[in-house]
Amino acid sequence: MPGRIVEIADDHRHLSLLRGFLVVESTGADRQEMGRVPLDDIAAVIANAHGLSYTNNILVACAERGIPFVLCAANHNAIGLLLTIEGNSLQAGRMQAQLSSSKPLQKQLWACLVRAKLAQQAWVLAETGKPTAPVTALISKVRSGDSGNIEAQGAQRYWPLLFGTSFRRDRTVEGINSLLNYGYTVLRAAMARAVVAAGLHPTLGLHHHNAGNAMCLVDDLMEPFRPLIDYCVWKLCQKSQEFITPETKQELVYVLYQDVASPQGRTPLMHAIQQLATSLAQVYVGERFELELPEPGVLDELLDDIN
């Protein structure tokens, strides 16, 4: 079962370690304990507020357990991520294999991810009652390494269909964009954890190779799952909840716990994310030939029960 996402969104919080717990205290005049969470249950800590303080011990304890500690800048953009350097006992062999993987293999894998992303976008469009043909028509055109940059063409068709022609994806703008930022941040943290747990290096990407990006591989692998966040944001907008609130954040986080159809049966998205990262490591070392990706879309939801 996947763990919990802990978010610190209020200023005046102090995080510390007490035996097996993350302890959250309020600071200032009324110093008191706000709650504690067993470290073994945490999937990621998202530090969103500005006035936070934490002890070195809690950061060490998170790293020991492979819990990503996400630092957010303005408008819910993840700016930094604290990850363990020892993720997996097979790490040395897998990183070697990752480093020496051939260019053609990387290109094939990237094409596979782009196809999965387009299929996912098509599912979202179908689910929101929009025409899917513009996006599905592109799937068969994706060649090795996506040399025709079909991914960008897909985005050009997908965004106006989903959010209307006046919508622009811009990280610095409020509203829909900040909801997307937040959803992607949570997704990215889960993917980063999965990549490190699979014994892979997050910086060595398949396609993304921005010199300043330490999370190239994470950004590659999360592409097929982004549309699920888009879909959640679309649903929030239908209920005219276009701003970041504790409720909308909760809805976005629950995307990770929704079931998807993976080759091994029904499983929460967070687990499918791990399966994808692990399967990539196995492809690198030659134990399998294909990535393990879930079917597009989420299965009928129990979400109404949860809320």
Place this chain on the structure above:
Amino acid sequence: MFDLPVLTKPERKAATQFRLMLLDYGFEMSQFSVYMRYCYSSAQVETLCKRVEEALPDGGRVNILQFTDKQYERIISFHGAVRQPKNRNPSQFNLF
């Protein structure tokens, strides 16, 4: 819940070690000698049982009770004469 011998100094030390082990694994004290932990799966319960078994001092008695989340929410607790708010199962998203 547990009863551990605490008559001699080594026994008290072993009892403290056991209690700290429980905290390390994320058990929370409900009252003295009664600790609770929320588990997601029966596999997790088994793992924790094994760890408790390994750490149990000589002559100690431990009973591990399992109840469902519905039963957990139905627990009625008092502190003094004041009825405490109902237990809630932990959410998968914790906002502080």
